[in-house]
Amino acid sequence: MIIAPMNLSIFHGSRCRVNTLAHLWSGSLHSWTRRHITTSKLHDPKVPGIGGGNTKKWTRRPITTKTEGSINTPQTSKLSSIRHEVLDETISATSSSLSIGKTEISQFQKLQYCEVQKEESYESLANLLTIICFDIETTGFSRDSDCVIEIALQVLRGGKNSTFQTLVNPNKFVPNTKVHGITSSMVNRRDVPRMKDLIPILLQYVSSHQMPGGKVLLVAHNARTFDVPFLISEFSRCSIEVPSDWLFLDTLPLARELMKIEGSKKASQKDLMEHFQIKREGDAHRAESDVKGLTLILRRLTFDLKLSTLDLLERFIEMAGHKVAHAVLKGPSVVKELCIGSVLALAAGSLWKMHHWNEQRKVRTFYDLLEKGEIGVVVQEE
DNA sequence: GATCACTTCCGACCATACCT
DNA sequence: AGGTATGGTCGGAAGTGATC
Numbered sequence: 001m002i003i004a005p006m007n008l009s010i011f012h013g014s015r016c017r018v019n020t021l022a023h024l025w026s027g028s029l030h031s032w033t034r035r036h037i038t039t040s041k042l043h044d045p046k047v048p049g050i051g052g053g054n055t056k057k058w059t060r061r062p063i064t065t066k067t068e069g070s071i072n073t074p075q076t077s078k079l080s081s082i083r084h085e086v087l088d089e090t091i092s093a094t095s096s097s098l099s100i101g102k103t104e105i106s107q108f109q110k111l112q113y114c115e116v117q118k119e120e121s122y123e124s125l126a127n128l129l130t131i132i133c134f135d136i137e138t139t140g141f142s143r144d145s146d147c148v149i150e151i152a153l154q155v156l157r158g159g160k161n162s163t164f165q166t167l168v169n170p171n172k173f174v175p176n177t178k179v180h181g182i183t184s185s186m187v188n189r190r191d192v193p194r195m196k197d198l199i200p201i202l203l204q205y206v207s208s209h210q211m212p213g214g215k216v217l218l219v220a221h222n223a224r225t226f227d228v229p230f231l232i233s234e235f236s237r238c239s240i241e242v243p244s245d246w247l248f249l250d251t252l253p254l255a256r257e258l259m260k261i262e263g264s265k266k267a268s269q270k271d272l273m274e275h276f277q278i279k280r281e282g283d284a285h286r287a288e289s290d291v292k293g294l295t296l297i298l299r300r301l302t303f304d305l306k307l308s309t310l311d312l313l314e315r316f317i318e319m320a321g322h323k324v325a326h327a328v329l330k331g332p333s334v335v336k337e338l339c340i341g342s343v344l345a346l347a348a349g350s351l352w353k354m355h356h357w358n359e360q361r362k363v364r365t366f367y368d369l370l371e372k373g374e375i376g377v378v379v380q381e382e
Numbered sequence: 383g384a385t386c387a388c389t390t391c392c393g394a395c396c397a398t399a400c401c402t
Numbered sequence: 403a404g405g406t407a408t409g410g411t412c413g414g415a416a417g418t419g420a421t422c
Contacts, residue, residue: 140403140404141403141405142403142404142405143405176403222406224406225405225406225407226405226406229405229406253407256408265408265409
C-alpha cells in the first residue's frame with residue numbers, strides 16, 4: 001500500500017509522480033498559479049491583444065500533490081489530511097467507499113513518473129506548446145458502435161504541411177451520408193487507411209510539429225463530449241495509448257462565454273462562423289472545412305476573450321478537473337477510470353470555474369471532503 | 383420564548399444546446 | 403438519434419431578524 005499525502009496547494013509542488021491513462025485528458029500538468037503566469041502569444045502575429053492580462057473573475061484554490069519519497073521542497077501552505085490510498089480494490093473513505101474491480105484496476109498498472117516543472121518554467125511550457133485544431137466526421141454519435149470516417153488537423157501557427165486531412169476506412173456502412181456527404185463507397189476502399197494504420201501516421205504528423213520537450217494542445221469544438229472521447233475510443237480499439245503530452249481543449253465553453261456576453265445562448269460552430277463573419281472554405285460538415293473554420297474561430301475567440309496561450313492551458317486544466325470532479329460525484333463506476341491523484345486535485349482546483357450553481361455546490365462539497373480527508377484517492381502501485 | 387415574515391441555501395427537474 | 407453539459411425555475415429546509 002502506498003500512502004501519498006496530498007498537499008492542498010498543487011501550485012507549489014516541486015515534484016510528484018502521476019500515473020497516466022489515455023482515458024484522461026492527460027494529467028501531467030501541476031503547480032499552476034496566476035502569480036507566476038506570464039503571458040505568451042498565440043502564433044498568429046496578426047492577432048493583437050493576445051497575451052494581454054485579462055481580468056480574472058475567479059480565483060483558483062491552490063492544491064499540490066505529493067508522494068512519499070519524492071518530496072524535496074518544503075511546502076509553504078498547510079498540509080491537509082488528504083491521503084491517496086491504494087487499497088487493491090477499494091478507495092476507502094471515512095464517509096464514503098468507492099469500489100473498483102481488480103480486473104478493471106489492472107489497466108492502470110502502468111505508472112509513469114512525471115517531473116513537475118518548477119514554477120519559473122511555465123512560461124517556457126507555454127512557449128513550447130503546439131496548438132492544433134482538429135475535427136472528425138463519424139458514422140454516428142455512439143463512440144462504442146460508430147467509427148471515425150474522416151479526420152482533419154490544422155496547426156495554428158501555419159507553415160509547411162500545416163493541414164492534415166484524410167478519410168478513414170471504417171469497414172462498415174455509413175448511415176449518415178446526408179450529414180457530411182461521405183458515402184460508404186468513398187471510405188470502404190482499399191486505398192483508404194483504416195484507423196489502426198492511420199494512428200501511427202497521425203502520431204508522426206503531430207510529433208513533426210511538436211517542439212522538443214513541448215506539449216501539444218489539440219483543440220476541437222465540443223471536444224469534451226464528442227471529439228476527444230471518440231478519438232480515445234478509436235485509439236483504445238487499436239490498443240494504442242494516446243500520448244501523455246497531448247492535451248485537449250474544448251472551444252465550446254469559450255464560445256458560450258463569449259456568446260453569453262453578446263446575449264446569445266447559441267454557440268455552435270455554425271453560429272460562431274456567422275458571428276465572426278468567417279467565410280467557409282469547402283463543404284459544411286467536412287472535416288477539413290470545419291477545422292479551417294475552427295482555426296479562425298479560435299483566433300477570434302482568444303482575441304475577444306483576451307486569452308493567452310497560458311490561459312488556454314488553464315482551460316485544459318479546468319476541463320480535466322471538471323471531468324474528474326463530475327466522475328467523482330457520479331460514483332465509482334466512472335471514478336475507476338479517472339482516479340489519478342494529480343487530476344483529482346485539479347478537479348478541486350477548478351471548482352470555482354463551475355458555471356452551474358448547482359454543480360458548483362456539489363463540487364465544493366467534493367472539495368471539502370477532499371480537504372477533510374474523507375475521500376480517498378487511488379495512486380496505482382508499480 | 384414564541385411566532386411570523388423574509389432571505390438564503392440546496393436539490394430536483396426540465397429545456398436547450400452541441401457534436402455526427 | 404445518444405450522451406453530456408449548461409442554465410433556469412421551483413419548492414422545501416434552514417437561518418435570521420423583528421415583533422409581541
